[in-house]
Amino acid sequence: MVEAEVANATRKWVEGVVVGYNLCPFAKRELLHDRVRFVVSEATDEDSLLQSLHAELQRLNDEPEIETTVLIHPGVLQDFAAYNEFLDAADGLLAYLELDGIYQVASFHPDYQFEGTEPDAAENYTNRSPYPMLHLLREASLEAAIDSHPDVDGIPGRNIKLMEELGVEQLRDVLANCVKETKTPRE
Incomplete structure (x- = not known):
């Protein structure tokens, strides 16, 4: 799996699904202003993912021009x-880092399932992403x-209604296309 492909698929998902369907009305502005950092972690276990998370939290502290980070971790927590x-x-x-608050x-995963829903319920697609990821948000900006x-x-409620109208089959295809369309041809 090529790091650029993972990041591009995730960006395509944010642009086409999160912003395109307006699932998060706050995302478009930050994306247009290039204040979203997409980073692919090389983590293959939970401890190394925590280290990646720690590094990205530190980066957010050090670089206020980054509004939010999408930490993608395709090698762990499938x-x-x-x-x-x-x-x-x-x-x-x-x-532990005294960064609570x-x-x-925010959590996104290819198999995301809200409590009390069936695994293939359309509403789960509001949080289904091409790869497992952790979305780091600044609380003050969110508020x-x-x-x-x-x-x-x-x-x-609007998002759930939209997902149900689109239907699971279409949503599954949209998610798969985010990955398929960013694959680099192999020689």
């Missing part, structure tokens, strides 16, 4: 249950965006 459990460790790292971690949005409480 299983959604293990990924979901890892989120506690990610939150624990935030607390400064940053938060400001939420405060300025006219109907933040309506976002999840």
Whole structure:
């Protein structure tokens, strides 16, 4: 798996799905201003992923021009249950570094499943991504965006309705195309 392909597929997903379907009304501005950092971790185990997470949190502290980081980790936590459990460790790292309330971690995974939903429910596609990833958000920026949005409480319901209208088959194809269209031809 080529690092550039992973990053390009993820960017294509953000542009086409997250922004294209307006799943997150706050994402477009930061993407257009090139304030989203896409980084592919070489981690192959949870400890090295925590190290990558730590490094990216430090980078956000050191480089305020980066609004948000998408930490993509294709070599670890392919299983959604293990990924979901890892989120506690990610939150624990935030607390340990005393960055709780400064940053938060949003979760996206190819097999994402909200509690109480069927594995193939359309609504799960609001958080399904080409590869497992951790999205690092600045709390202050998120709060400001939420405060300025006219109907933040309506976002999840609108997203679920849209996913159901598009249907699982189309959503599966859209996600697969993000990866397929960024593959580098092999000689």
